[in-house]
Amino acid sequence: MKPNKIIVYEKPEFKGLSREFISDIKDLKDIGFDDCISSLKVIGQPWIAYEHSNFGGWLQEYEEGEYPKVDKENRFSSLCLITEDLANPRITLYEHANFKGKSKTFTMETNMTYDNFNNMASSHFVDRGAWIILGKSAWNFAQKGNRVLARAGESFADYNKIGLDDKVYYIRPLKAGLPFVTAKVLWDQEKKINETFSSMNDFNLENIFDSEQEFIISRSIEHEFSTTYEIKFTNCTTLEVGASFDLKLIASLNANISNCFTVEKGKTESVTQNDTVEITVPIKLPPHTKMTFRMMKEECTTIVPVELTIELNGKETVEFAELRCLKKSITCKPNEPKKI
Structure with missing residues (x-):
């Protein structure tokens, strides 16, 4: 943790x-x-x-x-x-001391000079999170009261006591640190949603003998392997842009490409590698038959659920995301044998 x-x-x-x-x-x-x-x-x-x-x-x-x-x-x-849960911060400012008069609730960082509650606050109550409240001279550290910490469940009834009455000009919620995320790819729920093939070249194999023959076809092909990974998070995820974690894949996804990469929310991971692939096809041909083999470029998109265990400030939550993999590879497809 x-x-x-x-x-x-x-x-x-x-x-x-x-x-x-x-x-x-x-x-x-x-x-x-x-x-x-x-x-x-x-x-x-x-x-x-x-x-x-x-x-x-x-x-x-x-x-x-x-x-x-x-x-x-x-x-x-x-x-x-700061030990509070800093998610979904919420503070209410009041026009007068002792939480009286007009009030306004804030949930995000606010420059009060752009708000209709500027120079009005005299007391506050914090529902959630921890907030920094700044007075007009907040950058003068020698002046007590111009920079105030307001924590969840706490209230302050009279800003006059700290020289802050009608002087609040900026408020901001403190941000939690980046979470520690453990990801588990649920490969047993993998779905192939799109698959396309395009022809590269053909080659033929013939058995001219009177008995069945066994052949081994081997081809070396220079090919650019590429796999693009993208994680799609739910709309209600607690992870913010910039949060990152390692995602371990399986070797069968593409044996020529690393089986681990780092996910950073807001970014797409793409891995490309040039390599020579050896394609070996063992085949048995009946007597007096021929078979055509077709080398194909394959593009395949799969989606796989990902279970995310998120640890933040001593608490653990579980969310789900979706891993999308666009893989480019080559394959060899045999046709049915024909008599010659």
């Missing part, structure tokens, strides 16, 4: 001393790393870095990714892991 963790470094570019954490740290002095973080890496859920111990002072959020140089070097004293 993919862990939620943060790795912090003493110097920029991930150099110097480092520490790794998987849960909240109320006071970095306790582990000898206070006011010395200059770069960091986040894996999984977001983390919040605070100016003071016990999650006090100004804050800065860090979502999954690498940060070779943090905005405020050597000024973090506590760290908090």
Whole structure:
């Protein structure tokens, strides 16, 4: 299972001393790393870095990714892991303190200067997710209250207490880290939906003898093998563009092409390889007969269900997608033998 963790470094570019954490740290002095973080890496859920111990002072959020140089070097004293389910975020802002007056619910990142609720919010309630609420001077880290973390199930009744009343200009939900996805291709449910053949060349075989003869036909052909893979997700998938996972195929799909590739949502995977193929056909011909063999180019489209096990923030869900394979290959088709 993919862990939620943060790795912090003493110097920029991930150099110097480092520490790794998987849960909240109320006071970095306790582990000898206070006011010395200059770069960091986040894996999984977001983390919040605070100016003071016990999650006090100004804050800065860090979502999954690498940060070779943090905005405020050597000024973090506590760290908090965001454990909430960050899917389908929802926050309601209220015009007045104590959740009174007009209200408006938001489900996505919003620049309030473009919204009819700009400079109106005085309190809030968070239904789902975790949100960062920014005041007009949010980039001035010295001003307490201009950058606020709002978590699921929490409410704040009076923005006056933090100097944010009628000053909210930007809100955004924190994003979960990329999920860990395990894919299982359900080959027993494979369906062939389209198959076409085109002729390349013919060759004949004759048995002029009075008894049945056994032949082995062998041909070497230079051919471009290509297989295009595409994963189609359902409309309600929880996977976002950029999520990736490895998909293991079976050798019989095309023995000349790798049986594993990485799926990234939003992209189509295409593999092409030039190779010489040996086609060997054992055949028995009755006496005084001939048979025509036809070399054919084959294009075949198959669809196969894929079971996706998605692990995110300690929770596991199962979804289904569809693997489409367009395979180009060659084959040899014999006709019925004829008397000569």
